[in-house]
Amino acid sequence: MINLIKAEWFKLIKLTGFKVLMLCSVVIGNLCLLVSYLEGMVTTLGYNELVISLKMILYSLLLGYMLAAVFICNEFTQKGFGNALLCGFTRKKIFGAKFIVFLIGFFLICLAFMVIPLIIALANGFGAELAEESFQNILLHLFYFVLDFIVQGTVIMFVALFIKNAVVTVPASMLISYIFFIVKANLPFIEKPVIKHFMEYVYLYQIISFECNEDGFSDYKYIFVMVITLIVTVVGATFLFEKAELK
Numbered sequence: 707m708i709n710l711i712k713a714e715w716f717k718l719i720k721l722t723g724f725k726v727l728m729l730c731s732v733v734i735g736n737l738c739l740l741v742s743y744l745e746g747m748v749t750t751l752g753y754n755e756l757v758i759s760l761k762m763i764l765y766s767l768l769l770g771y772m773l774a775a776v777f778i779c780n781e782f783t784q785k786g787f788g789n790a791l792l793c794g795f796t797r798k799k800i801f802g803a804k805f806i807v808f809l810i811g812f813f814l815i816c817l818a819f820m821v822i823p824l825i826i827a828l829a830n831g832f833g834a835e836l837a838e839e840s841f842q843n844i845l846l847h848l849f850y851f852v853l854d855f856i857v858q859g860t861v862i863m864f865v866a867l868f869i870k871n872a873v874v875t876v877p878a879s880m881l882i883s884y885i886f887f888i889v890k891a892n893l894p895f896i897e898k899p900v901i902k903h904f905m906e907y908v909y910l911y912q913i914i915s916f917e918c919n920e921d922g923f924s925d926y927k928y929i930f931v932m933v934i935t936l937i938v939t940v941v942g943a944t945f946l947f948e949k950a951e952l953k
Contacts, residue, residue, distance in 0.1 A: 707799050710790070714807040717786075723776035724811060727769050731818040734765065766816045766855075767883060770862045771876045773811055778804065778863060779872035787952040801947045805863060812859045816851075850916060850928075857909055857932050860939040867946040886910055909935040 718724055781787045781804075790800045862879070869875045886908070905911050912931045915923045 707803065710795055710799055710803040711806055714803045715810070718777060718807055718811050721776055724773065727773055727815055728818050731766065731769055731815045732821075734769075735819040735821070766812070766819055767858060767862075768876075768880055769815050769819075770812050770858060771865070771879050773815060774808065774862045774866035775872035775875045777808060777811065778866040779870055779875050782870045782950075782952075783872070787950075791952055797948055797952075798944075801944060805860075805943070808863055809856065809859045812862070813855055816855050853929070853932050854913055857936050857939075858913075860936055860943065861909070864939040864943040864946070867943050867950065870950070883910065887914070907931055907934075 787800060791797070865879045866875050869878060887910075906927065909931055912928045916928060
């Protein structure tokens with residue numbers, strides 16, 4: 707299993723697509739920071755920038771699907787999964803290694819998005835006393851950041867294994883995601899009790915509510931929805947991989 711993980715890691719860092727996505731993440735992170743400054747939404751305080759950057763994982767969604775396209779979907783067309791089977795590895799080990807390395811790659815993309823804005827902000831001073839309240843707030847946002855990225859990573863992998871086509875995966879998944887964003891933001895019927903109650907149990911709804919500090923946000927419901935989504939997508943992705951035709 708360790709050797710398989712090492713092989714997947716070597717495959718990831720050699721991918722030109724992964725290097726391009728890391729660069730895009732850095733550029734997008736800086737552009738978001740620049741726009742925020744121009745709109746007066748962000749101060750130069752390190753504390754504020756740290757908290758805000760930990761809430762911006764949703765912006766990495768597109769890059770995550772692109773990573774899945776080049777790192778997971780292409781394995782079906784390039785017979786990477788099939789070759790691993792011929793080497794004597796079980797499907798569970800192949801899936802486990804691919805899943806772990808994909809999450810690491812997705813985490814690095816998320817980290818690249820926020821690292822330069824954080825360095826710039828912290829260079830200007832933390833801007834707040836690291837007291838118990840601020841420290842707990844940072845830990846809480848860090849916990850949400852890690853939970854968000856793991857859940858989004860598993861959802862992305864589930865979608866990639868379901869579609870299996872690199873060309874279709876990115877536009878189809880992003881179209882569904884952005885339709886959800888538009889519907890939530892613009893259509894008044896979403897506020898009807900029955901519909902809103904259903905929507906609140908969609909993981910994207912919870913992430914948006916957290917990032918936008920919406921009224922009625924509940925920590926307990928957020929964690930519950932995320933944990934259930936994580937379990938369902940991991941089980942679903944495992945099932946899809948076990949049933950997939952690997953050539």
